[in-house]
Amino acid sequence: MGLTTIDWVIMAVYFAFVLGIGAALKRYMKTSADFFLAGRSIPAWVCGLAFISANLGAQEVIGMGASGAKYGILTSHFYWIGAIPAMVFVGIFMMPFYYGSRARSVPEYLRLRFDEKTRGLNAISFATMTIFSSGISMYAMAKLIQTLHFLDGPFRALGLPQAWIFHTGIIVSALVVLTYIYLGGLTSAIYNEVLQFFLIVAGFMPLVWLGLKNVGGWQGLKATLGPSYVHSWVGMANPHTNRLGVEWFGLAMGLGFVLSFGYWCTDFLVVQRAMAANSMAAARRTPLIAAVPKMLFPFLVILPGLIAIALPTQAPPINGPQGSSVSAPAGQGLIPAKLDATTGQPVLDNNGHPQLDYDLAVPNLLLHYFPTGILGLGLTALLASFMSGMAGNVTAFNTVWTHDIYEPYIHPGAGDAHYLMMGKMATIFGIALSVAGAYLATRFNNIMDMLQLVFAFVNAPLFATFLLGMFWKRATGHGAFTGLLSGTFAAAVHHGRTLSEGAIPGIKGGWLGVIHNYPSEMAQNFWTAIYAWTTCFAVTILVSLFTKAPEESRLVGLVYSMTERPSEGNLSWYKRPIYLGAMILAATVLLNLVFR
Amino acid sequence: MGLDIRLPIGMLFTIFGIMLIFFGLFSNPSLYAQSLGINVNLNWGVVLLVFGAIMFFLGARAMFFAQHPPETPNAEGREPRH
Numbered sequence: 001m002g003l004t005t006i007d008w009v010i011m012a013v014y015f016a017f018v019l020g021i022g023a024a025l026k027r028y029m030k031t032s033a034d035f036f037l038a039g040r041s042i043p044a045w046v047c048g049l050a051f052i053s054a055n056l057g058a059q060e061v062i063g064m065g066a067s068g069a070k071y072g073i074l075t076s077h078f079y080w081i082g083a084i085p086a087m088v089f090v091g092i093f094m095m096p097f098y099y100g101s102r103a104r105s106v107p108e109y110l111r112l113r114f115d116e117k118t119r120g121l122n123a124i125s126f127a128t129m130t131i132f133s134s135g136i137s138m139y140a141m142a143k144l145i146q147t148l149h150f151l152d153g154p155f156r157a158l159g160l161p162q163a164w165i166f167h168t169g170i171i172v173s174a175l176v177v178l179t180y181i182y183l184g185g186l187t188s189a190i191y192n193e194v195l196q197f198f199l200i201v202a203g204f205m206p207l208v209w210l211g212l213k214n215v216g217g218w219q220g221l222k223a224t225l226g227p228s229y230v231h232s233w234v235g236m237a238n239p240h241t242n243r244l245g246v247e248w249f250g251l252a253m254g255l256g257f258v259l260s261f262g263y264w265c266t267d268f269l270v271v272q273r274a275m276a277a278n279s280m281a282a283a284r285r286t287p288l289i290a291a292v293p294k295m296l297f298p299f300l301v302i303l304p305g306l307i308a309i310a311l312p313t314q315a316p317p318i319n320g321p322q323g324s325s326v327s328a329p330a331g332q333g334l335i336p337a338k339l340d341a342t343t344g345q346p347v348l349d350n351n352g353h354p355q356l357d358y359d360l361a362v363p364n365l366l367l368h369y370f371p372t373g374i375l376g377l378g379l380t381a382l383l384a385s386f387m388s389g390m391a392g393n394v395t396a397f398n399t400v401w402t403h404d405i406y407e408p409y410i411h412p413g414a415g416d417a418h419y420l421m422m423g424k425m426a427t428i429f430g431i432a433l434s435v436a437g438a439y440l441a442t443r444f445n446n447i448m449d450m451l452q453l454v455f456a457f458v459n460a461p462l463f464a465t466f467l468l469g470m471f472w473k474r475a476t477g478h479g480a481f482t483g484l485l486s487g488t489f490a491a492a493v494h495h496g497r498t499l500s501e502g503a504i505p506g507i508k509g510g511w512l513g514v515i516h517n518y519p520s521e522m523a524q525n526f527w528t529a530i531y532a533w534t535t536c537f538a539v540t541i542l543v544s545l546f547t548k549a550p551e552e553s554r555l556v557g558l559v560y561s562m563t564e565r566p567s568e569g570n571l572s573w574y575k576r577p578i579y580l581g582a583m584i585l586a587a588t589v590l591l592n593l594v595f596r
Numbered sequence: 597m598g599l600d601i602r603l604p605i606g607m608l609f610t611i612f613g614i615m616l617i618f619f620g621l622f623s624n625p626s627l628y629a630q631s632l633g634i635n636v637n638l639n640w641g642v643v644l645l646v647f648g649a650i651m652f653f654l655g656a657r658a659m660f661f662a663q664h665p666p667e668t669p670n671a672e673g674r675e676p677r678h
């Protein structure tokens with residue numbers, strides 16, 4: 001592939017700006033509140049774009065393109081059902097408690113509302129999760145750089161072994177993220193996320209434009225791909241009549257309710273962005289502002305996947321440095337067949353057909369349409385998306401580590417300067433641990449799959465705890481703690497007793513003996529989440545009723561019925577969360593109708 | 597925070613815009629066979645430049661007014677200086 005000087009210059013200019021922003025913010029980092037909470041001084045629109053960008057990691061840009069190629073426009077459910085309603089909910093109903101309580105993090109809210117053990121459980125599992133997520137992001141990025149071969153030329157010219165490309169990807173991304181967060185804390189992460197947001201839009205818009213022009217627009221896609229790719233609701237009555245393999249109830253409850261609300265309403269990675277806002281009103285508007293681009297992202301990140309699969313099939317351009325030396329089976333469109341990393345042989349599914357490497361949909365589309373120049377912009381956008389995902393995890397980690405693990409359990413009662421220093425240290429060892437995680441992923445792919453599974457078990461019940469905590473003043477700490485543990489346990493048991501069609505018992509489920517088969521892995525995941533949530537909800541209520549009610553005076557500002565509604569009488573109508581939320585939901589319904 | 601984020605965003609996109617416009621103007625037209633015959637560098641460079649300039653203007657104006665609160669609306673502070 002032909003990267004020329006201009007592409008490298010674009011990349012270099014971008015990295016210079018990323019680091020420059022960190023350096024420019026250094027002098028404002030005086031207290032721990034500056035470092036961990038951006039001094040609670042960021043305007044709503046900046047928080048909103050960072051809110052969306054922190055989530056716009058590799059999983060989003062590469063993964064949603066891949067899902068677009070695999071499932072078609074049904075992937076939009078991950079946005080219109082699986083994100084927007086939860087984002088509106090957190091802005092209107094939950095933000096008053098996060099921002100209004102004295103909490104500096106989500107686990108700290110749990111301590112104020114419930115007790116120390118609930119917070120400890122959440123803080124430790126969350127901190128571990130962020131480390132591995134950022135490690136996986138780093139791994140995926142280095143892997144992609146390796147697959148796209150765009151460093152091969154420079155490395156050969158410098159006489160460096162090709163094996164170092166992977167290490168270079170890891171080390172450089174780690175150092176860049178480390179530098180700008182170390183210097184400018186959360187503000188720097190947020191500012192860079194906003195920059196990355198615009199860059200990703202700028203890199204992907206021309207791609208979608210060229211692609212749509214080429215395939216004859218939406219009508220052209222419809223004609224080439226057929227109805228199963230271009231309808232998001234037709235066929236959702238039965239799991240066997242749509243590409244996702246899920247029925248509408250599992251989708252709405254599993255994805256739309258449990259998983260989506262669990263992520264957008266409780267994950268400190270995104271909530272932290274809103275907590276940095278300069279006022280309560282701005283904090284509540286943050287997820288609502290974020291919902292607007294989120295609603296439109298399917299056109300930016302899913303359409304490339306559909307375009308890639310709709311184009312005429314051709315020899316994959318990036319099989320090897322010389323291209324022709326590897327004989328791979330034909331893929332579909334621009335998507336090549338998947339090759340086994342160690343043997344180089346095509347990976348076959350249960351029916352003996354070669355599997356497609358959907359993750360290459362978006363990168364291949366970039367290489368297909370972009371000539372040198374704008375190609376540099378596109379690749380920079382891709383790198384930006386990896387780094388924003390990583391940085392989000394790192395800032396969430398350093399805050400939770402310092403405020404929820406180090407301060408309460410390791411070294412309480414130190415001065416502010418000490419905790420500021422610890423936050424900076426946590427940034428360093430957090431990133432070092434992520435690098436270790438990235439290398440762990442290269443050695444033991446199964447360990448990563450297993451960890452992600454465990455995290456899914458831990459996360460699934462979370463929203464039940466928060467919902468009861470915020471809206472039912474009788475909920476107790478013992479209730480919340482046992483509820484969380486039983487929810488996780490229920491998720492594990494459900495996963496162990498079920499399997500998706502065609503899967504082998506083991507990491508995919510069924511390790512306790514299969515009693516039910518789901519039509520797809522996705523359906524199994526959604527139902528695992530539904531079981532976990534319901535168990536946590538029921539157990540929390542039961543145990544709460546049998547334990548001593550919390551003192552009401554303690555709950556002011558933490559529970560709905562004990563808290564004054566934030567006044568918004570002085571805000572103009574378009575700044576009021578309730579109106580904004582209603583407009584966003586109406587627009588989402590409209591989009592679903594158009595693409596039904 | 598003392599730095600308005602629109603300033604660096606505006607600067608970055610202005611630089612990208614100018615780079616792509618110049619490259620688009622002087623590059624070999626055969627380069628654009630893969631982008632359907634459209635000179636994407638030139639076209640998209642213009643879009644980036646316009647966006648960058650607007651962001652830079654908004655950011656610079658906001659930072660100027662943050663440092664010099666306007667007492668009377670006058671035309672003097674039109675061009676913020678750094």
